Amino acid sequence: MSPKPILQAKNIIKKYRMGTQVVSVLNSINLDVYPGEVVSLLGKSGCGKTTFLNIAAGLERPTKGEIIIDGHLLNKISESKMSVFRRKYIGFVFQLYNLIPSMNALENAILPLVFEGIPAREREQKGRELLKTMGLGDRLGHKPSEMSGGQRQRISLARAIINNPRIIFADEPTGNLDSRTTKEILDLLISTLRKNGQTLLMVTHDQEVARHGDRIIEMADGKIIGEKVM
Amino acid sequence: MRKKDLFLMANQNLWRRKARTILTCLGVIIGTASIVVMISLGIGLRISMEQSMAQWGSLNIINVHPGMQWDESGNPTGEEKRMTDETVAELAAIPGVTAVSPQYNIDGEAKLGRKEGYLNIVGLDPAVMGELEFSVEHGRLLAPEDRFAIIAGSQVINNFWDERAARRGGMMMDGPQQQDPAELLDQRIQLTIRNQAGNERKQNFFVVGILDEKNMDRSWQVYASIHDVKRLRDFMMKGANNTGQMGPMAKEVMYSGSGMMVASTVKDSPSRGSRKDDRSNDYDSIMVRAKDVAQTKEVSQELRDRGFNAWSMADSLKDIENVSRTMQAILGGIGGITLFVAALGITNTMVMSIYERTREIGIMKVIGASFADVRSIFLTEAALIGLFGGIIGLGFSYGASQVVNKIGADYIQQGMMMGGPAANISVIPAWLAAFAVVFSIFIGLAAGLYPASRAIKVSPIVAIRNE
Numbered sequence: 020m021s022p023k024p025i026l027q028a029k030n031i032i033k034k035y036r037m038g039t040q041v042v043s044v045l046n047s048i049n050l051d052v053y054p055g056e057v058v059s060l061l062g063k064s065g066c067g068k069t070t071f072l073n074i075a076a077g078l079e080r081p082t083k084g085e086i087i088i089d090g091h092l093l094n095k096i097s098e099s100k101m102s103v104f105r106r107k108y109i110g111f112v113f114q115l116y117n118l119i120p121s122m123n124a125l126e127n128a129i130l131p132l133v134f135e136g137i138p139a140r141e142r143e144q145k146g147r148e149l150l151k152t153m154g155l156g157d158r159l160g161h162k163p164s165e166m167s168g169g170q171r172q173r174i175s176l177a178r179a180i181i182n183n184p185r186i187i188f189a190d191e192p193t194g195n196l197d198s199r200t201t202k203e204i205l206d207l208l209i210s211t212l213r214k215n216g217q218t219l220l221m222v223t224h225d226q227e228v229a230r231h232g233d234r235i236i237e238m239a240d241g242k243i244i245g246e247k248v249m
Numbered sequence: 250m251r252k253k254d255l256f257l258m259a260n261q262n263l264w265r266r267k268a269r270t271i272l273t274c275l276g277v278i279i280g281t282a283s284i285v286v287m288i289s290l291g292i293g294l295r296i297s298m299e300q301s302m303a304q305w306g307s308l309n310i311i312n313v314h315p316g317m318q319w320d321e322s323g324n325p326t327g328e329e330k331r332m333t334d335e336t337v338a339e340l341a342a343i344p345g346v347t348a349v350s351p352q353y354n355i356d357g358e359a360k361l362g363r364k365e366g367y368l369n370i371v372g373l374d375p376a377v378m379g380e381l382e383f384s385v386e387h388g389r390l391l392a393p394e395d396r397f398a399i400i401a402g403s404q405v406i407n408n409f410w411d412e413r414a415a416r417r418g419g420m421m422m423d424g425p426q427q428q429d430p431a432e433l434l435d436q437r438i439q440l441t442i443r444n445q446a447g448n449e450r451k452q453n454f455f456v457v458g459i460l461d462e463k464n465m466d467r468s469w470q471v472y473a474s475i476h477d478v479k480r481l482r483d484f485m486m487k488g489a490n491n492t493g494q495m496g497p498m499a500k501e502v503m504y505s506g507s508g509m510m511v512a513s514t515v516k517d518s519p520s521r522g523s524r525k526d527d528r529s530n531d532y533d534s535i536m537v538r539a540k541d542v543a544q545t546k547e548v549s550q551e552l553r554d555r556g557f558n559a560w561s562m563a564d565s566l567k568d569i570e571n572v573s574r575t576m577q578a579i580l581g582g583i584g585g586i587t588l589f590v591a592a593l594g595i596t597n598t599m600v601m602s603i604y605e606r607t608r609e610i611g612i613m614k615v616i617g618a619s620f621a622d623v624r625s626i627f628l629t630e631a632a633l634i635g636l637f638g639g640i641i642g643l644g645f646s647y648g649a650s651q652v653v654n655k656i657g658a659d660y661i662q663q664g665m666m667m668g669g670p671a672a673n674i675s676v677i678p679a680w681l682a683a684f685a686v687v688f689s690i691f692i693g694l695a696a697g698l699y700p701a702s703r704a705i706k707v708s709p710i711v712a713i714r715n716e
Contacts, residue, residue: 078615078710099620106617117612117713121265133254134617178616 031084059232110179276591277638284584291577348380366409372478388458400458599700611712635693
């Protein structure tokens with residue numbers, strides 16, 4: 020294991036104000052994730068795992084604590100610069116795919132490259148090749164609504180890794196898929212990451228899914244309650 | 250994000266909701282079209298006025314008359330100015346004045362061969378006629394050494410008619426017949442004048458030139474050297490001197506082109522010959538040429554400030570410019586309100602679009618769209634609505650402009666006997682077309698500012714929540 024973690028979460032605390040009450044969602048979370056690792060964050064619904072993922076990805080700010088990705092302290096990155104940071108370092112996979120319905124498979128997969136300013140020919144070639152390796156070579160022109168859940172999640176995977184981010188965050192990536200497709204998607208995701216030496220932090224409530232990781236971090240009530248190396 | 254991608258994406262987004270985009274564009278189309286058509290009417294009005302005025306007479310000539318200026322309630326506004334050689338010198342010294350000529354007018358019965366008619370003779374300084382914008386179509390201008398030579402306006406020939414021929418021809422000809430102005434050239438015209446004592450004098454004039462048809466205000470007169478005219482005028486005044494009475498010419502009312510009645514009191518000086526203010530030799534008027542239209546307006550104003558009775562075509566031009574500017578402002582304002590409403594339409598559409606696309610905006614932000622990207626996308630969409638609306642609106646404007654001109658031309662041709670192509674009522678110059686498109690883009694951008702700032706504020710977390 021490489022000595023320098025790619026993701027460091029130091030004493031993360033998150034509190035929400037609900038009316039007059041203050042709800043504590045995350046209670047002093049400390050976590051290091053090392054390059055090339057696949058880490059599963061396992062916990063029941065409402066335990067705060069998605070909140071932690073959002074904070075780790077810079078989508079939300081912690082009430083207290085620090086997040087460091089690849090040596091960059093996220094707390095110091097302004098809201099307007101955060102998008103650019105995410106574009107460079109972070110890939111995302113969601114439970115509900117979050118594809119843009121008006122765009123076809125190829126357009127969705129290469130959208131990060133559009134914001135990166137890559138010329139059309141170059142990015143389309145890259146997108147075509149990537150989607151082909153994911154078994155979508157013949158569905159490039161289809162809209163998400165014309166595709167199955169598994170196919171949609173593949174597009175979403177392609178979109179997450181197309182600009183070679185150092186770390187990928189996945190929030191219940193198989194939450195909407197049947198068990199066979201779940202296995203397919205996870206195998207595809209993890210094998211692709213391994214090939215490129217990328218890191219994955221995956222949130223799930225499913226033990227089976229969590230078992231795909233190198234390490235399982237168990238969460239409950241905003242705290243880490245256990246860790247298991249596979 | 251590349252400009253090309255930005256435009257493609259914005260364009261794609263717009264056409265996802267065709268009906269809404271078209272309706273929003275329609276607002277801009279109507280707004281742009283109304284602004285352009287309204288302004289084009291103002292421009293067309295001014296151009297057609299300028300054209301017809303240039304036909305009526307030169308815009309650089311100022312006619313200075315004696316007599317008092319009157320204010321609106323009919324009271325004289327200051328001392329009466331006299332028209333003497335000193336006046337001529339004074340006027341010549343005004344900056345912007347390039348030529349000055351004193352002027353005498355006489356008229357009388359005249360004969361051209363067998364034809365009879367009458368002549369209005371204007372005596373001018375032959376040396377400056379060229380500078381006073383006289384130009385001949387046939388023959389030549391007057392030379393200083395010419396004696397009793399005249400150049401005739403293009404319509405002067407129509408002052409003469411052959412009585413006997415007309416009688417022979419019976420009732421065949423009704424109304425005056427148009428004759429070729431060139432027929433007058435090198436002809437001898439005999440003028441008959443009488444003085445107050447009843448003496449008669451006949452004087453032959455030789456036509457050396459015919460004026461071109463450019464200036465309609467000069468077409469019914471003949472022009473001679475002021476010295477010749479002065480001699481004839483002296484003869485006519487003689488009787489008046491002898492009798493000491495005011496003759497029929499003593500009180501002459503001239504109708505000047507500006508529509509002002511000017512009482513010319515040159516010749517009714519009661520104490521003729523007895524005192525220093527003998528006015529019998531005063532000029533009837535003075536013709537002043539200014540360098541250009543702008544100078545004409547200034548000189549004209551200067552003359553009035555000095556108490557002269559000055560009038561020029563350019564003065565009316567100023568009024569027309571004011572009217573057309575006011576019209577443009579009013580009409581443009583109406584169009585402007587329409588476009589403002591259209592801008593609200595764009596804002597409304599864009600805000601609705603943001604509500605619909607909240608999730609999409611959130612996703613884009615999560616996968617790396619910067620604030621600038623999001624802002625640019627929405628601003629570009631709004632600007633594109635402006636651009637489409639502007640271009641189509643401009644197209645409609647050209648159509649509407651042609652329709653207006655077609656209808657207008659029919660009316661004008663019915664109402665005017667004068668030939669020549671009817672001026673366009675609505676004119677869209679290139680600058681107006683460019684302005685319309687640029688302005689509508691600008692309107693789109695301005696309308697997109699608020700929605701774009703809202704789009705930036707969309708929280709990616711809220712947008713991608715799994716609900």
